[in-house]
Amino acid sequence: MTRPTAHTVFQGRVGDRNALGMAGAQAIGAALARQSSTVPVPFGTSQPALNAGWRTELAAARPALGQLQARIDAVPAGGAVSIAATGRCATLPVVARHHPGACILWLDAHGDLNTPETSGSGDLGGMALSGPAGLWKTGLGAGLCPGQIVLAGRRDLDPAERDLTQRHAIPVIPPGADMAAALRSAIAGPPLYVHLDCDALRPGIVPTEYAVEGGLSLDELNACARVIAEHRLLGLEIAEFQAAWKEGGRPVSPGPLLEALTPLLQA
Template sequence: MKINVIGVPLNLGCDCAGADKAPNHLRERGLMNIIRKHGHRAFDLGNLYVPPVKEQDKYAQGNTMKYLDTIVEVNNNLAELVYDTLHGGAFPLVIGGDHSLGLGSASGVGKCYDDFGIIWLDAHGDINTSETSPSGNIHGMPLSALMGLGSEELVNIYAPGNKVHAQNVFLVGTRSLDEGERELIRRERLSVYPMDVIREKGIAFVAEDIKRKIKTRKIRNIHFSIDVDSIDPTYAPGTGTPVPEGLTPEEFNAFVDSILAINLVKSMDLVELNPELDEDNQTTNLCLQIIDHVMAQI
């Protein structure tokens, strides 16, 4: 398979230094060789340009969302690059950076496929809006905007309106939700699999339930967006917003194996590694293992 690696050195969505260094950090530790060893034709498309913004200008747009204009610009560019990659028959592997980049990657997928779904592995919901977010950090808002909810600046990235139907969104591993997110989940009847459900029923049950819904809803293409904080911080401490009681690496791998087996995953994000918080490269090595595991199967 042809794999296009796209680096997005973005930390404005999380408003925390360090996540922007992850793409180059992973490259320096063998990212491309890991992909190629599985027989893929891998191309490093480099890093998207992220314009510098002074911290005192984070609210320059006069609203509650930090660094809005720059994040919109970067995501528009990312969406175009992901769309071009898919249109050319390749698999876009987007390396972040914070999870606000999911706006661009999934928007690019949405231009290619109107029958796509999103599997979003994350400790958080990422379904706040500018009205419900307690922080104003846009990395907590991408999934709601992709469903057409929230501020029009985010909803209309790359193309007007929602990019994915709410019934085609699957949130896995959540364990830290704001009240506004809980209300949105109830209202939109989202498919959410929090850690208490995973502990009660097992990760195999979750994977099978998602696959059943994918088949029933006639989803033929999947965007797989992975936040490393979905994994318990015992194993993945190098991330900006760790939450205890997450997935074990074994649970994570079992879930990935089950989802990849249906051969519908067409694109992937790996986000929120922060090398500056990563003691002894523990999380870095885990990220490389994740990529190795995925590339062995697609």
């Protein structure tokens, strides 16, 4: 039996360099609403980017992120699968509280495992996974163990992140035609929570804040989605989709991206 879904759109500012990711989350939410009878619940307000250091960005985002966490916290009570469109991740501490043994599949060009001490740029987005894994205190909770994480699509890891993956034996699965088969083995067993940064795709497929050479095609993403759908899915969050290729540009539809994710959206 197909389980119900609860759709959430976080359209607030969390370390964004521009407002296109916030608008992108809104576009994904609208597309999901057209495809189903579930109306997304919005959180946060789109605002101009601060382009500041992690401390300033986190302080500005914390109130809205707290509201987002409260929303995600209420979803499991109804037996639903959480589907969220967001610019950055703040949901994992909630996932860890409800499902302490879950596997966190992090589909992203980057590791997002830096901390304020290891980050060379001070970019808050590059610390999105390390906080929930308890590597630094964000004020938004933790609860994950690094050993629960599977990194996939990864092709831009900083030295400190590489050391961390080796120390904790975190699987790092590169993009490519064999990625789906490698995923099947890496995620076998526990229930799954999936985070997709759209820069896991090859540059030029959809607009993203960061572009890293290599990456997945939509067909390869669909193959991965089919493998993931074989497992018990706790939730999916789609991040880093920008609404246009440049500010003031023509809107870009998230339709092809969501079509590639159909096996998960229908799981």
